[in-house]
Amino acid sequence: MSQVLSKSPKHCAEKQSFTIDKSYKKLFFAFSSFFTIVLAFIFLIWLTLHPSKPRFSLTQADIYQFNLTRPSLLNSSIQLTLLSQNPNKRVGIYYDELQAYASYKGQQITVDTYIPPFYQGHEETNLLTAFLQGDALPVAPSFGYEVGRDQSAGRMVLSLKVFGKLRWKVGTWVSGRYRFNVNCVSVMVFGPNAAPISPIIGSSRGTQCSTDV
Incomplete structure (x- = not known):
């Protein structure tokens, strides 16, 4: 006698939600990293040039x-x-x-x-x-x-x-x-x-x- 295993709709929804959340986290991490690099670059320029007041x-x-x-x-x-x-x-x-x-x-x-x-x-x-x-x-x-x-x-x-x-x-x-x-x-x-x-x-x-x- 064979046994059929099926996933409930609730289980599928939870898995899909986890995948979407993971994608959003990766996207957020990518944007945060890019923004941090840009700020660090600008700050490095600022420290290097260190403008004097007029x-x-x-x-x-x-x-x-x-x-x-x-x-x-x-x-x-x-x-x-x-x-x-x-x-x-x-x-x-x-x-x-x-x-x-x-x-x-x-x-x-x-x-x-x-x-x-x-x-x-x-x-x-x-x-x-x-x-x-x-x-x-x-x-x-x-x-x-x-x-x-x-x-x-x-x-x-x-x-x-x-x-x-x-x-x-x-x-x-x-x-x-x-x-x-x-x-x-x-x-x-x-x-x-x-x-x-x-x-x-x-x-x-x-x-x-x-x-x-």
């Missing part, structure tokens, strides 16, 4: 207007010229969303001013100019006293700031965006030591800036 210096800043229309409203106009340098031999830099403003004793005295984005090649240097302006900006009640005291002394310390986002470029690979901040401390000179051009009431030259990425 350098900025303030070549000139001129104040054309700086007066209070009311005890707590300021009108200001400042033109600044910055030198931007990429110190990297193999890494280019895309500068995105550039903006600049000026502050005095912790108070912002101009609105954020847009600077056109640009690409900076290997070891390249670019000259940036921006005209910063503020119309009837609210300031602290003690602002007029502080400004008057500094102008009488012939010197005023301003902070000129640039901020935005940058991307590193290595060959054809371009990184994600990184925030960066540039801070330039400028000593504006008034009186007999100021620039002889009549519209300029204060000026500063040759200041090194700090950069954070």
Whole structure:
């Protein structure tokens, strides 16, 4: 008497499910391995090249207007010229969303001013100019006293700031965006030591800036 063995539908379904799960695991492992290799390659390039952060210096800043229309409203106009340098031999830099403003004793005295984005090649240097302006900006009640005291002394310390986002470029690979901040401390000179051009009431030259990425 022969014995017939047959598999139940439940047993077949379990075997088929196991085969599908195994295929998905292999596919997931393959994609994970590929992704890990790509990340490791990018990280190796990053470690090898190790891009240095850009350098900025303030070549000139001129104040054309700086007066209070009311005890707590300021009108200001400042033109600044910055030198931007990429110190990297193999890494280019895309500068995105550039903006600049000026502050005095912790108070912002101009609105954020847009600077056109640009690409900076290997070891390249670019000259940036921006005209910063503020119309009837609210300031602290003690602002007029502080400004008057500094102008009488012939010197005023301003902070000129640039901020935005940058991307590193290595060959054809371009990184994600990184925030960066540039801070330039400028000593504006008034009186007999100021620039002889009549519209300029204060000026500063040759200041090194700090950069954070």
